[in-house]
Amino acid sequence: MTLQQNQLPSLKESINKYNLHAKKSLGQHFLLDPMINQQIIALAGDLTNKNVVEVGPGPGGLTRALLDSPAQKVIGIEVDQRALQLLHELQPFYPERFQVVEHDALKLDLTTLCDSPRQIIANLPYNIGTSLLLGWLKQGQQWTRLTLMFQQEVAERICAAPNTEYYGRLSVIAQWVAECMIMKRIPPGAFAPPPKVYSAVINVLPKAEQPSPELFKAMEQVTAAAFGQRRKMLKGALKNIGGETLLSAANIDSTRRAETLTIAEFDQLARLHLAINA
Template sequence: MSTIDTLPPLRAVIAEHGLSAKKALGQNFLLDLNLTAKIARQAGDLSQCDVLEIGPGPGGLTRGLLAEGARKVLAVEKDARCLPALEQIAAAYPGRLEIVHGDALQLDPLAHLTPPIRIAANLPYNIGTELLVRWLTPAAWPPVWESLTLMFQREVADRIVAQPGSKAYGRLAILAQLRCDARIVMTLPPEAFTPPPKVASAVVHLTARAQPRFPADPAILSHVVATAFNQRRKMLRAALKPLSMDIEGLLVQAGIAPTERAEQIGLEDFCALARLLEAERRASSV
């Protein structure tokens, strides 16, 4: 499928506007409108939703989201060269595409969007993980978004859905799986992109849960997990020693063998340990 609307094929758009991908901006353009439409469909029924898209580039996914019926798309693009191509899309979908020229890391999307909100993006590789962590750790939960449909390098996607015992398992898996249902819904080879990256890519769909899977103070849990995985080769009784003078006793209370390593511990057990550390801190402050 070379077109999903009355607009020109993406290769023609890129040629017209001289949009060679910039490595400094983490750009790899996906030009097959078959694929961009398929990614848009992974976000679900968009007819009653506003959609935030980061790094639209020449607008392949943007067109897919609009063609799939998104109520409104907010496209945030840092590269000014892409704006004329995006303006052409806005003209083809009157009143449904808002373009913001700026840095996604500095944007407050709520100033532009009306709930319910979903996020769908072929994220620039250089800021993808940072954006995901921000979306997973808002000040209040549930978040302003219902779901995330995001493309990452396959290695990052694997880290998001990883289970205990795997090399990919770590802080990102725990952050994602504490509050979301996460799954890989598509994989794409390097040759699907222009220019081809060195690695495969994957689309991850994350649906926000109403409540976290297990109770735990988010800040304490994050600190425990970061401390554990910063020294993942060490046994937990050593890696987590800075957190408590009785860390070995707390591990046992949480049902964790002190000789285990971080990658062997499931989300539920990390949450149990975080609750015990919180209780210890409260007791010591009385």
């Protein structure tokens, strides 16, 4: 049975009904402010005819904003049983446009849930956000855009430039395959319960040219070695993967440190590493 949307209980009523309070063990901090949720949707661009996947919708504040958008379909991925009850209650109000999937997002290929064009828009659980992003970056142009909320420090790491405090492995891999931009910072008080730090929303737009799976793996290996001992000079940090040979072939000074290398230089090292080990 399709219910009229004006019969939809308020977000506060639904939270109280299911006693849905954020769990620290699940990395949950609920964003309930409808104005901020609407602003996040606006940052995701025109959603007309897009299929949108939301990871960790929790009580559904962002979900409701998505369902008010022109998105063709909204799919929520959730593991918290309390939230699932609330989200299933929301389904009859949007029977053709809203789907709930009970699954661990880390163990699920989200591209199998809907056709292109598809986007991910999510306030990610703090404890798995980075792992989720790395998985999605490997899928390249399977996604038209990712609009994601992280702890601000994580967002800074994703978007950092060389020779800055937060530049590291995550910066290199993310910016190698996508354009990454911090779009909005959100204070702790906007969440329930308030986290100890600011959060930030970023846009990740996959580049037209994407690396092969083999090249992506080579980049993972090079950046893991380079930043695993980031205070070491590259000749020492890359020693176990043939660093001297790689650096000489790339004409990169072996006394430099990882944080000084550009994305293009890491790309060069990854391609050489792949060629040498092919």
